[in-house]
Amino acid sequence: MRQQTSKQPTKVQHKARLPEMAETVLTHLAAILVLIGTYQLGELAYVILPLPATINGLLILLFMFIIYGQIPDFLARTVPLYLKHMSLFFVPAVMAVWLYQQAVLEYWHALVLSLVVTTILSMLLVLWVAHRCLTNTPVSPEKP
Amino acid sequence: MDWAYTVFVESAVWICLLVLCYGISLRIASASQQHVLLHPIVVTTILLLVLTQIIEPDVARVMGHLDLVQWLLGPLTVGLALPVYKQLPVLRRMGIKVVLPIMVGGIFAPLSAWSVLYFLGTDVAWQMTMLTKSITTPFAMDTATMLGGIAGLAAVFNIVTGVIVVMTLPMVNHILRIHGDQASGLMLGVLGHGIGTSKAVLLSEQAGAFASLALCVNGVVTAMALSFLFG
Structure with missing residues (x-):
């Protein structure tokens, strides 16, 4: 409802909406792929470090952040949203x-x-x- | 073919019902000013169990339909690296002052709970499950599975522990005459994991920060220690 009311203005803004949406979808897709990939890596890492896949995955991702020096923007924008609704899972x-x-x-x-x-x-x-x-x-x- | 199609549709329906129940439970939680007993996990589970009794009394089958949701919890848990990373500078600054209380809680809470079950002679699987009661729920489920415990029960013990911690907080504060936000926040995070942390956030910003720090450190370190020791 709220979105519809703010949607009215000029045509230029209306045109800009589609790429914006595509970008949002792609950002989420990229974030989800990174999480799933790291999780699978964590599962493989069991051979070296016998910990649950989630912990191994978390450690891998954490080290990547430390090496990179910050949290990549596309993750910082999406992951907190998923974590907020973790209870559901x-x-x-x-x-x-x-x-x-x-x-x-x-x-x-x-x-x-x-x-x-x-x-x-x-x-x-x-x-x-x-x-x-x-x-x-x-x-x-x-x-x- | 036909059979696979039915399974797919049934899964989709149950996932929709789960999301619907979750939406309702969020409304209930905000209407009750986030009361612990009405935590979304508790309400969603009760609503869904009621639905299963009406639609499909075989709970194990329904859980099978929700396998996808449960599998997604794995990758999602990896995402906890973000809050852990954000806590690193605080951890470096505070050092032993926060690590010591977290360690004390991380060691005493599981061992005391385990020893009670051990001396009362319950099943070994239950003893192993109880060891994970104070680490954050997703880690608890994984670690419990690794130790030969039961993931579902780990989640339940976990949630019950979190609720107890939040409900007895005023009493414990009163007994020790300690009301500091930092100490309370730390304690809520170490012992009450996610549920305790959401309470700490309501107390004050500082309490919330200390709680999430404690949650992250305790979650990672205790889960690792338990896996190495008993895994």
């Missing part, structure tokens, strides 16, 4: 919880203990350590 896997209903009911006490209690204990520990580490910095405005 978890859903198929999370649905598996339905298949484990019985086991979850069987182990529920262990799960509650290990998820709730140890998480809270970890939180106390990390917050305390983080506070000790960070308050020793010269720029610490707060004092208890």
